[in-house]
Amino acid sequence: MSDLSGDTTASAGAAQPAIDGWFTLGGPDLGDGPRLIGSKCAGCGTYAFPPRSGACPNPSCVSDTLEPVELSATGTLWSFAENHYAPPAPYVAAEPFEPYALAAVELEREGMVVLGQAAKGVRVADLRVGMPMKLAIDVLFTGDDGVDRLIWVWEPVEEEGTDVG
Amino acid sequence: MSADDVAILGVGMHPWGKWGRDFTEYGMVAARAALDDAGLAWTDIEHVAGAETIRNGYPGFVSGSTFAQKLGWTGVTVSSSYAACASGAQALQAARANILAGFCDVALVIGADTTPKGFFAPVGGERRDDPDWLRFHLLGATNPVYFALAARRRMDLWGATAEDFAMVKVKNARHGLGNPNARYRKEVGIEEVVSSPIVSDPLRLLDICATSDGAAALVVTSADFARKHLGSLDGVARVRAVSTATPTYPQTFLELPDFATDSHAVVSPPALGFKASVVHRAYEEAGVGPDDIDLAEVYDLSTAMELDWYEHLGLCEVGGAEELLRSGATTIGGRVPVNASGGLASFGEAIPAQAIAQVCELTWQVRGQATGRQVEGARVGVTANQGLFGHGSSVVVGI
Ligand SMILES: [Zn+2]
Numbered sequence: 130m131s132d133l134s135g136d137t138t139a140s141a142g143a144a145q146p147a148i149d150g151w152f153t154l155g156g157p158d159l160g161d162g163p164r165l166i167g168s169k170c171a172g173c174g175t176y177a178f179p180p181r182s183g184a185c186p187n188p189s190c191v192s193d194t195l196e197p198v199e200l201s202a203t204g205t206l207w208s209f210a211e212n213h214y215a216p217p218a219p220y221v222a223a224e225p226f227e228p229y230a231l232a233a234v235e236l237e238r239e240g241m242v243v244l245g246q247a248a249k250g251v252r253v254a255d256l257r258v259g260m261p262m263k264l265a266i267d268v269l270f271t272g273d274d275g276v277d278r279l280i281w282v283w284e285p286v287e288e289e290g291t292d293v294g
Numbered sequence: 295m296s297a298d299d300v301a302i303l304g305v306g307m308h309p310w311g312k313w314g315r316d317f318t319e320y321g322m323v324a325a326r327a328a329l330d331d332a333g334l335a336w337t338d339i340e341h342v343a344g345a346e347t348i349r350n351g352y353p354g355f356v357s358g359s360t361f362a363q364k365l366g367w368t369g370v371t372v373s374s375s376y377a378a379c380a381s382g383a384q385a386l387q388a389a390r391a392n393i394l395a396g397f398c399d400v401a402l403v404i405g406a407d408t409t410p411k412g413f414f415a416p417v418g419g420e421r422r423d424d425p426d427w428l429r430f431h432l433l434g435a436t437n438p439v440y441f442a443l444a445a446r447r448r449m450d451l452w453g454a455t456a457e458d459f460a461m462v463k464v465k466n467a468r469h470g471l472g473n474p475n476a477r478y479r480k481e482v483g484i485e486e487v488v489s490s491p492i493v494s495d496p497l498r499l500l501d502i503c504a505t506s507d508g509a510a511a512l513v514v515t516s517a518d519f520a521r522k523h524l525g526s527l528d529g530v531a532r533v534r535a536v537s538t539a540t541p542t543y544p545q546t547f548l549e550l551p552d553f554a555t556d557s558h559a560v561v562s563p564p565a566l567g568f569k570a571s572v573v574h575r576a577y578e579e580a581g582v583g584p585d586d587i588d589l590a591e592v593y594d595l596s597t598a599m600e601l602d603w604y605e606h607l608g609l610c611e612v613g614g615a616e617e618l619l620r621s622g623a624t625t626i627g628g629r630v631p632v633n634a635s636g637g638l639a640s641f642g643e644a645i646p647a648q649a650i651a652q653v654c655e656l657t658w659q660v661r662g663q664a665t666g667r668q669v670e671g672a673r674v675g676v677t678a679n680q681g682l683f684g685h686g687s688s689v690v691v692g693i
Contacts, residue, residue, distance in 0.1 A: 241557040242546070
């Protein structure tokens with residue numbers, strides 16, 4: 130996995146992923162941009178997310194070797210929703226609570242749909258099934274220790290092609 | 295009645311509501327009602343198949359023995375089944391398997407729950423290896439989020455509207471008006487639904503079923519026992535099929551509580567999606583098809599989900615559910631009424647009891663005893679239900 134210290138600014142120096150090993154943060158010193166980390170079977174080539182070890186999920190495959198793989202960072206919007214009430218714990222909801230959208234994005238190469246929150250400020254009015262989406266990183270919550278926890282999010286692909294990751 | 299059929303001699307419920315009492319109290323009421331309906335005593339029961347509840351401590355996990363003790367130990371054998379929302383159908387299947395294997399002749403199937411207020415949240419504690427815990431923690435992906443994702447696809451793919459979803463609620467509320475076991479017995483208008491608060495866009499408060507307390511029970515027996523007990527099998531409802539199929543890889547529709555679907559990169563998806571496959575297996579076992587069905591009880595966790603079930607049940611083509619609803623076919627008096635009981639819209643969800651309650655309703659319907667909501671001439675009904683982690687069930691009841 131990436132060295133996480135290299136891609137955070139001075140003010141957010143201690144930011145850390147809300148869960149280890151499910152995504153990379155990307156950033157200027159770390160190649161393209163953030164990526165989800167899935168698993169790929171060394172035997173049959175099927176994919177899985179979240180990453181796991183052990184037996185391949187394909188019932189016709191006896192491989193026990195699942196290898197970490199970076200998943201496509203772009204896909205098409207399979208569906209979306211928007212929470213208007215704060216989810217219960219263990220979700221750490223902002224106060225006051227602001228509605229936020231979730232997006233399920235279909236990755237073509239991997240042939241699977243991956244759910245995530247939508248990037249902050251992206252609301253259902255900005256979304257439609259079938260539109261192109263790309264991966265980004267956002268703050269999920271700030272812990273009691275003052276440290277930001279980061280999470281993968283989906284956001285619409287800018288039409289101009291001037292994304293800055 | 296074929297030798298492979300199991301007779302439903304008795305059905306009973308405790309009314310759904312938010313009573314706040316111990317779940318075993320509800321279960322007792324339902325069990326006694328089912329025994330009375332069957333004309334049998336508790337001491338006649340040879341097996342108790344309990345559906346588990348996971349929010350009521352140890353007694354909820356060992357529900358088979360919990361109810362056996364509550365009714366008074368008799369040496370009866372017990373089983374306890376957990377399959378999320380399909381727990382009740384799995385308990386029925388456990389009882390049926392015991393009967394068809396010849397291990398017993400008479401079984402009591404029972405499910406009861408006391409539920410918390412508000413969203414269902416995961417079981418407490420920090421459990422970073424539990425996907426159910428993680429979907430709340432990392433995404434805030436509540437159950438309504440998954441219902442909303444499916445609903446949004448209906449809108450963007452098939453042109454469903456908020457008014458279509460509301461019409462499901464209006465229909466089910468009207469169906470449930472006269473059902474003494476329903477929790478909500480009040481007409482609801484389309485305007486009321488579409489102006490209720492958004493919970494998870496595009497679904498609103500009145501599109502999503504509540505959580506309830508409640509209990510349902512069945513007394514099921516071998517055909518031989520029923521014949522001896524009643525003198526004849528005429529007019530006896532029977533279980534013609536129970537399907538508890540799990541998904542076939544790759545499962546390509548994003549379902550509760552998953553972060554992602556399976557991958558179809560190297561394995562083609564099966565011809566039938568998961569929910570359709572659950573129903574299909576029940577149809578196959580019963581030797582019936584969608585055209586043979588007089589009514590259906592389906593899991594309307596959301597209004598939009600009922601529309602999905604029309605398609606999984608083969609009542610219409612994929613994308614045709616809104617048109618079927620608008621035609622009135624699924625309203626009592628129509629071609630194939632759906633949720634004549636009032637459905638979850640009128641009951642709210644009491645998880646371990648719900649799949650059993652569906653079978654109770656079909657039994658009353660095929661017997662012609664569904665006062666105030668009777669589907670005329672009902673002879674064959676089907677249930678459909680789905681829970682977390684690849685659980686689902688479909689039961690065919692006939693007479
Ligand atoms: Zn494999």
